[in-house]
Amino acid sequence: YIDRDITTVHQCTNEPANVSLVRVVLLGCSPVQPSVAIDIRTLELYYRLRQCQPQFSIQAMAKTLCNLQNVNYHSRYCKQFSIAFDTFLAILREVQLRTDCALRREDPKWRATHMCVCCTYKLPDEKPLVPSILVCHDGNNSLKHIASVATMDQCVFHSSYILSWDFVDKFKDEIKHCQHLHDQSKDFTKDDSVSDVLTSCERWKSSALEHQKTALDIYETTGIFAALCQHGFIIKFCEMVHSGELAKYPLALTDFMLDAFGKDIRIGYDVGCTFGEIIRNSLLLGAKAGANHLQVIINSFHGYAHNRSCQLWYHPLYRPGFGIEDLETMECVFSSSNSVSRSVRYASKFHWAQSIDLHFQKWDDDKYVELSKFILNNYQQALSTISEFSVTISNFATSLNIQEDKFKRWLEAEQEYLANLKDEPEECVLACAYHVNYSEDARKTLRLMAAWCSSIDVLLVNICMVADLEGRLGIKDWWTDNQPDYCDALEYMKMHKFQCALDKLQQLVVQQLFELSKPNMSGTGYKLRQQIGRAIKTQSKAIHTTLEQYNDLATAMTPPAPHLEWTNILDYMFVSDFELLKHKHSQQDITDAPWTVPGNHKIVAKYFKVKHAQEELERLNVES
Numbered sequence: 001y002i003d004r005d006i007t008t009v010h011q012c013t014n015e016p017a018n019v020s021l022v023r024v025v026l027l028g029c030s031p032v033q034p035s036v037a038i039d040i041r042t043l044e045l046y047y048r049l050r051q052c053q054p055q056f057s058i059q060a061m062a063k064t065l066c067n068l069q070n071v072n073y074h075s076r077y078c079k080q081f082s083i084a085f086d087t088f089l090a091i092l093r094e095v096q097l098r099t100d101c102a103l104r105r106e107d108p109k110w111r112a113t114h115m116c117v118c119c120t121y122k123l124p125d126e127k128p129l130v131p132s133i134l135v136c137h138d139g140n141n142s143l144k145h146i147a148s149v150a151t152m153d154q155c156v157f158h159s160s161y162i163l164s165w166d167f168v169d170k171f172k173d174e175i176k177h178c179q180h181l182h183d184q185s186k187d188f189t190k191d192d193s194v195s196d197v198l199t200s201c202e203r204w205k206s207s208a209l210e211h212q213k214t215a216l217d218i219y220e221t222t223g224i225f226a227a228l229c230q231h232g233f234i235i236k237f238c239e240m241v242h243s244g245e246l247a248k249y250p251l252a253l254t255d256f257m258l259d260a261f262g263k264d265i266r267i268g269y270d271v272g273c274t275f276g277e278i279i280r281n282s283l284l285l286g287a288k289a290g291a292n293h294l295q296v297i298i299n300s301f302h303g304y305a306h307n308r309s310c311q312l313w314y315h316p317l318y319r320p321g322f323g324i325e326d327l328e329t330m331e332c333v334f335s336s337s338n339s340v341s342r343s344v345r346y347a348s349k350f351h352w353a354q355s356i357d358l359h360f361q362k363w364d365d366d367k368y369v370e371l372s373k374f375i376l377n378n379y380q381q382a383l384s385t386i387s388e389f390s391v392t393i394s395n396f397a398t399s400l401n402i403q404e405d406k407f408k409r410w411l412e413a414e415q416e417y418l419a420n421l422k423d424e425p426e427e428c429v430l431a432c433a434y435h436v437n438y439s440e441d442a443r444k445t446l447r448l449m450a451a452w453c454s455s456i457d458v459l460l461v462n463i464c465m466v467a468d469l470e471g472r473l474g475i476k477d478w479w480t481d482n483q484p485d486y487c488d489a490l491e492y493m494k495m496h497k498f499q500c501a502l503d504k505l506q507q508l509v510v511q512q513l514f515e516l517s518k519p520n521m522s523g524t525g526y527k528l529r530q531q532i533g534r535a536i537k538t539q540s541k542a543i544h545t546t547l548e549q550y551n552d553l554a555t556a557m558t559p560p561a562p563h564l565e566w567t568n569i570l571d572y573m574f575v576s577d578f579e580l581l582k583h584k585h586s587q588q589d590i591t592d593a594p595w596t597v598p599g600n601h602k603i604v605a606k607y608f609k610v611k612h613a614q615e616e617l618e619r620l621n622v623e624s
Helices: 017-023 042-051 058-068 075-102 165-169 174-178 192-197 200-203 248-261 272-282 284-292 306-316 330-343 349-369 372-402 406-420 426-473 486-515 524-552 566-571 575-583 598-624
Strands: 026-028 038-039 133-140 219-229 234-241 265-268 296-297
Touching: 017 026, 017 248, 026 042, 026 075, 026 426, 038 042, 038 075, 042 058, 042 075, 042 349, 058 075, 058 372, 075 219, 075 349, 133 248, 165 234, 174 248, 219 330, 234 248, 234 349, 234 486, 248 265, 248 272, 248 284, 248 406, 272 296, 272 306, 306 406, 330 349
Parallel strands: 133 265, 265 296
Antiparallel strands: 026 038, 133 219, 219 234
16 A cells, blocks of 8 residues: 555564564564564554444455555455454554553543543532433444354453443343332332333333343344443443343443442433333342432433323423433444444454444544534524523413413323323222123123024924934834944944044055155156155154044954054055955954955965066067
């Protein structure tokens, strides 16, 4: 990329090769004896490009450099450039670390507690704000990471943006203590009726049961869960590991923010209503959050998807201290970070974290540059809202002859009305129950009357049918269990059922024999063979079922018919085998006939095969 006239690099005695290379603004691609070096200015160029365009991969940069130099691209160039770029970033991090140590910024919470001038920098005589800081957090599943490559690189990337797995896993069992939302109450709200508006909010995906928040096994990291202030600066994020948006992730971030920012934090979350209840019932966070007056609400845009009762309690429009903030900044963050996902999906664990850290550093730098504009825009928007609506509100209050503070009481009256809707008058409930029960009983009575009338008709029809059968058979006296005619008919029915079962078994086996021969026929395509294979599987299930029916009937025969196994069925290669089995249990007694024995039958078949073979020889002798 950069024209250089250097042909020789002078190396001093006992001086590492990479030190000599750095002196001439080059960075080697191996630690001890580098054979390839890359200009540091080229690495800085890619560093700036990567910050502005995260999807611009190392491979794309390596190919671009090859095109500029008219050199054929090889995959090793990508690997060499990656090593040099990692070293370049490691140098920058080491310089930053030493600078932080010199400025006494070693505390792991230092970046979070100094990230935003507006939120974290307090003047000595400054009026305290309530809330002290506005925060929003949410999860995103774009930054997934394939599990198979997670352990390829054992290097660990340390970032001030990432919460460790150990810190997050402290809260993995907290949701078990929050199964009942109406348990002991703490000082989040002043009214116990708040919990009653949460039932309809539990169908949100983020409020689902923990065991429903699963993920594909192919991914180790399934996304990130991040928190940032109202001005857009990243506070922290944690990895979502082998799961969806579990409660432990926002709980861990909340615990970190309580330690970092202290009292009067307000958090916006798309399921802030139910998440507030989880915090209130948490053994680890409940008392801590209550002592610091933590409040969790719903985001402005997401809030309109909640029911009206939930909005009155949790929407920022009706809560004091939120100004014009909508707490929807997470959508902008994830829209930007989605561009990183393309280059980190199959990266190592180290490079996954390094790429996200690099992106969020640039994000915070951009937000710092835009901070003055952000404040100006909000200031202008607030003035515009006051100018536009103040006159309308004043005229409306004057027309109704009321004070403007009456509007607050209207809101309180609406809250009270919606809260009381859950308790209907007892007499109305009883009247409705009586009506429902009476109508149901009346329908049951009508069905029973109809069934009784139908049964009478069926009885008369059956009596006529029995009389007709008795006349045809010439029966004068009704049959009993001991009469010979009854016993003969019963035996015939058994025989008939047995023969029908045997016929069905024979049909299915023969059909399967034909199907088994089709896949091996020439000209049978792959798709047809697959379809025939599925048909054979279905046919085999039907044969098993029919075989069970046959064996049940065989035990009731006199004498008992042979019990067949699946292996026996596979040996019946000819229809005649089934015919013999059927006739053996017919009305004629042939049990002693030698030709009914399966072994004898096979010998007879072989005998005739020999005879026909001799005939064939005679014919061939004549024809030849």
